[in-house]
Amino acid sequence: MNKREKVTIYEVGPRDGLQYESQFFPTEQKIKLVDLLADAGLTRIEVTSFVHPKAVPALSDSAQVMAGIKKRPGVTYSVLVPNMKGCEGALASQADEFALFVSASQTHNQKNVAMSLEDSLKGFTEIARLALEAGRTLRGYVITAFGCPHEGAVPLDSVRRILDVYAELGVREASLGDTTGMANPPQVKDMVRRLLEAYPGMGLAAHFHDSRGLGLVNSYAAFEAGIRVFDSSIGGLGGCPFAKGASGNIPTEDTVNLFEEVGLDTGVDFDKLLKAGQLVKEVLDAELASNTSKSGRPNWQPSGEETNHC
């Protein structure tokens, strides 16, 4: 039996997921969640954001969370760094990786961080220098890479302009974000193929949202086009607040199940992953958005079980 090809799941639940939660996820539980995710075999975890507490109260405990987690060898712990102030907090923490972010759409960037796309990029220069000097690695998000709710279609050149800057700054991996779930499979395949060809030196990851139920469809399309790093969120945490019940990040459980089912190796222990989801479910006292947390993995062996018999 040949060795299975690997795909990497980049867990964004504790940051991208929890930042939208109206109820405060207690610091001790955040720490427990991150440790459970690492214990499940996830090797890349975005733990928190060093953003201003007033901007994102849900993550106002970023320093305590980073101080509290048990760092596991072989796991890269990332934090979102929005500005120099956040950079100072991140440098004072044991974060391995700093994640920068900017929108490929001018309007979206203005609404998101109240500055122009160009000013966002300029601001990264000093942050990147300090991070690399301190031996941290850099990840860069390209928000609204596949479409913007305000500007509509986003030209590929707008994405390339950002990737060019990221490359100069020493960003080792850029994550292409479908922030409001506008992408579709052929669009994803075409764009990913062009970018993989244009940026052979830079790692590319895919970050799809499920706002229109296409998060996993687009993730699989990105896989077919050559991407091997996928952002997902435990329990599907991170619904977009604009509409109650609307899905946000793709659920890690379902993403792991998809790639394991097609024969790839995610390195994740599914049962341990469910434990992390169970913690989220208990703390938020809410139904998880992930399907496999309810249905489990498919059972390909004969069994007498009366499992999901419809």
Place this chain on the structure above:
Amino acid sequence: MNKREKVTIYEVGPRDGLQYESQFFPTEQKIKLVDLLADAGLTRIEVTSFVHPKAVPALSDSAQVMAGIKKRPGVTYSVLVPNMKGCEGALASQADEFALFVSASQTHNQKNVAMSLEDSLKGFTEIARLALEAGRTLRGYVITAFGCPHEGAVPLDSVRRILDVYAELGVREASLGDTTGMANPPQVKDMVRRLLEAYPGMGLAAHFHDSRGLGLVNSYAAFEAGIRVFDSSIGGLGGCPFAKGASGNIPTEDTVNLFEEVGLDTGVDFDKLLKAGQLVKEVLDAELASNTSKSGRPNWQPSGEETNHC
């Protein structure tokens, strides 16, 4: 601008969807729902099932529903026909198409209809003869075609054996059902390609369930492999009862959005489709499982709207 290629959505919500609902969906509202679905441009609708009222109380009003709908020219109205008794009811109705069903898995068929796969197939002979004599067309479901929760993997030959019988009976279209959501994209592509090649004369449809969040992933894989008819359910009606909140049929809104986004013509008016979903939401007083019913279609034109800004 060239004419867009067509895909056909086969709406199963009123039957496959409502049969699992614990609360009775009032007859008048069922009739209204079917008429709204036809008004939205759906040309194939599975209206109800002529099953024993004790077996599926939710559809005990099948005769009244079939009598009450306003048949629209160009729309094919189907009904599920489980046995000869159901066939009599279906013949007495204005149903255009009779849908037969059998599991590719012996164990699943036994648990589902308390008879062997062979006895199910034998029972179809007389039903098919009467239906065709009466000028009705035939659809045939192959349940658990992609895997069985009891027997695990399902050999392709088990599916072919059923398609061979369906072909003999004059079934014009077989729908391959992933009844408990076990399928994955490469499996779907491989199986669909083999079956399309082996049965050039028979129409093939895909019927995916979202139990593990892969319903649309597998539908798109089936499309890439050549299938052009897709079963879906308004509002995602038809959750599998084994687990609260687990998804069942793929939502028609999200399926229409997917295929329209990739440039295909479903013939469905999305806004009118939302009206049908709204009725379901009001009658059941429950959140719909469809995502696009909350997010709407992507807006590819520049706009100042503050839509789903995350």
